[in-house]
Amino acid sequence: xxxxxxxxxxxxxxxxxxxxxxxxxxxxxxxxxxxxxxxxxxxxxxxxxxxxxxxxxxxxxxxxxxxxxxxxxxxxxxxxxxxxxxxxxxxxxxxxxxxxxxxxxxxxxxxxxxxxxxxxxxxxxxxxxxxxxxxxxxxxxxxxxxxxxxxxxxxxxxxxxxxxxxxxxxxxxxxxxxxxxx
Numbered sequence: 249x250x251x252x253x254x255x256x257x258x259x260x261x262x263x264x265x266x267x268x269x270x271x272x273x274x275x276x277x278x279x280x281x282x283x284x285x286x287x288x289x290x291x292x293x294x295x296x297x298x299x300x301x302x303x304x305x306x307x308x309x310x311x312x313x314x315x316x317x318x319x320x321x322x323x324x325x326x327x328x329x330x331x332x333x334x335x336x337x338x339x340x341x342x343x344x345x346x347x348x349x350x351x352x353x354x355x356x357x358x359x360x361x362x363x364x365x366x367x368x369x370x371x372x373x374x375x376x377x378x379x380x381x382x383x384x385x386x387x388x389x390x391x392x393x394x395x396x397x398x399x400x401x402x403x404x405x406x407x408x409x410x411x412x413x414x415x416x417x418x419x420x421x422x423x424x425x426x427x428x429x430x
Contacts, residue, residue, distance in 0.1 A: 314330060
């Protein structure tokens with residue numbers, strides 16, 4: 249009986265713990281590689297189809313979600329900045345209930361205008377291309393208080409707050425996004 253136990257211990261091979269550890273490391277490496285490739289693919293300008301109506305719908309949904317979670321805003325030179333009581337997880341794009349600041353700016357990259365969303369939470373800052381061919385994004389607030397004309401002043405977000413998006417193609421109707429669900 250002792251001879252059989254000794255032979256079993258001397259056979260070459262891996263233990264169950266070693267196999268599980270190798271699988272866990274492989275899984276972590278695959279998850280990291282998947283995150284990098286999907287993030288890179290999501291942020292490439294080639295993936296934006298200007299004629300895709302669902303892209304406009306997704307843009308409207310993203311803006312509405314940010315407006316719904318915003319407490320304050322201020323207009324900046326090429327966009328609008330909002331303070332939110334939530335943020336998007338940059339890996340899963342799931343909503344988290346953590347305070348953040350979101351900045352929507354328009355930039356000309358090459359011969360196209362792009363809407364860029366930058367989110368900051370503590371020291372974690374990340375940006376992504378949101379939509380193409382948007383030339384201007386401005387808050388639409390009735391009766392803007394005089395103090396908000398100062399770029400350092402913040403305004404409260406009310407039910408009447410909306411964002412207007414002016415497209416690079418002047419023939420396209422501007423998009424108005426507010427927090428009212430229709």
